Amino acid sequence: MAMEVVAQRLQMGDVILLGVRAQDGVEARVVRPPFRTEFSVQALLRVEGRDDFVQEWPLGELVTVVRGP
Numbered sequence: 001m002a003m004e005v006v007a008q009r010l011q012m013g014d015v016i017l018l019g020v021r022a023q024d025g026v027e028a029r030v031v032r033p034p035f036r037t038e039f040s041v042q043a044l045l046r047v048e049g050r051d052d053f054v055q056e057w058p059l060g061e062l063v064t065v066v067r068g069p
Contacts, residue, residue: 002066007041007057010034010065016045017064018055027066028055 002017010016014030028045031052035042042056057063 002064004062005065007061007063015066
């Protein structure tokens with residue numbers, strides 16, 4: 001099941017749905033606890049078969065988290 005949550009609520013282990021360039025619907029796992037600042041949330045993400053990367057969202061932005069089967 002996919003649900004929209006605010007970026008501040010991301011946790012290590014969450015799987016989020018991303019649109020990466022021409023590909024939509026890529027699943028990325030949060031592999032370290034997110035870093036929260038006064039204005040944004042940064043998370044280290046892992047997509048299978050690719051290098052890890054950091055994604056940043058402004059506070060209040062919604063992200064799609066995938067949970068369950």
